[in-house]
Amino acid sequence: MNNTRAQLYLLKQYGFSDSILEYIFESNYQPIDVIFGNDSFINLQVEQHYTKKDNELAKDYHLFELFARNVKNKNDFLDDENVKLYFKYDKNAIDKLLPRDKQPLFFYAKGNVDLIEQDFKRVSIIGTRKPNEDFIKKGRKAIKNYVNKGFVTVSGLAEGIDTLTHEVTLELTGKTIAVLPTNFIEIYPKKNIKLVQDISEKGLLLSAMGPYEHAYKSGFLERNTYVAAMCDELLVVQTNLKSGTMNTLRKASALGKKIYYLDQLNDEINGKIIEYNGEEME
Structure with missing residues (x-):
């Protein structure tokens, strides 16, 4: 989870848009931290680039965490x-x-x-x-x-x-x-x-x-x-x-x-x- 690309991959699979993930990557932020973290200044900067769906997905870290665990346990796709x-x-x-x-x-x-x-x-x-x-x-x-x-x-x-x-x-x-x-x-x-x-x-x-x-x-x-x-x-x-x-x-x-x-x-x-x-x- 310290790998930026792995985080981007998980967030994309979860439903976040390319536009917000590219903005985060180009800004050199850690993707999961910046989306689900508590830094109000950074959150405000990032939220300006959210789509409506991005905004909804960012509200619940625990749902994302459950999703990430499921992906980890079912990695047949990338193992191919x-x-x-x-x-x-x-x-x-x-x-x-x-x-x-x-x-x-x-x-x-x-x-x-x-x-x-x-x-x-x-x-x-x-x-x-x-x-x-x-x-x-x-x-x-x-x-x-x-x-x-x-x-x-x-x-x-x-x-x-x-x-x-x-x-x-x-x-x-x-x-x-x-x-x-x-x-x-x-x-x-x-x-x-x-x-x-x-x-x-x-x-x-x-x-x-x-x-x-x-x-x-x-x-x-x-x-x-x-x-x-x-x-x-x-x-x-x-x-x-x-x-x-x-x-x-x-x-x-x-x-x-x-x-x-x-x-x-x-x-x-x-x-x-x-x-x-x-x-x-x-």
Whole structure:
């Protein structure tokens, strides 16, 4: 408990926000002492940065202490030799994937970390959760072309095009990265539990959520940011005008990524993708 990073990890798992924990770390405070201690001056300084949830969590040290003991007694997650924990303030592979201001305090990896620690070309392949058969066929062909060119495919494990991307890559013995909106235990969608197991053994799982954190809608939007940021190229297989795919596309465009798309057979959708500097893939 004298280890600052261990304290930050526990507090994050308990539910404290990245923003307050980063403020505490950058201020060189001891995290647990400053949140649950009795120094009124320091408490006042820190409380100004609390979210509403942070303020509620800071009211009862004994509940936190019980939680910390439970984590200590159930440490299977961090004992897993296939799990690697990245800390935002260390120099590590995440710096090459995500701008510092987009990085979570902790980032979790399970599987072949060479896929992010070595210089592979990566393509993020995204699309609707409900693709039609024509786009499934076209998407499968595009995925195969990327795998044959040695790209690591990246997607978000959602139903539809994301799942297709991971499955086809594995079928071709290619390399794939799944960026989860949840932790490695509470898989969503549940139908992809077996796929997650396969990816952890043959590819790489990434998540900004630890084993005791719960998924929120914001986690899905953050997942989109990571998918957009960690690629060299992004391919849109099939999308609607208002969708998570468009959210990811906007973020990739803002980051200056090379964007390709399959003809959506809809001038309005094609036009919108072109606005984000998309180029049609032949």
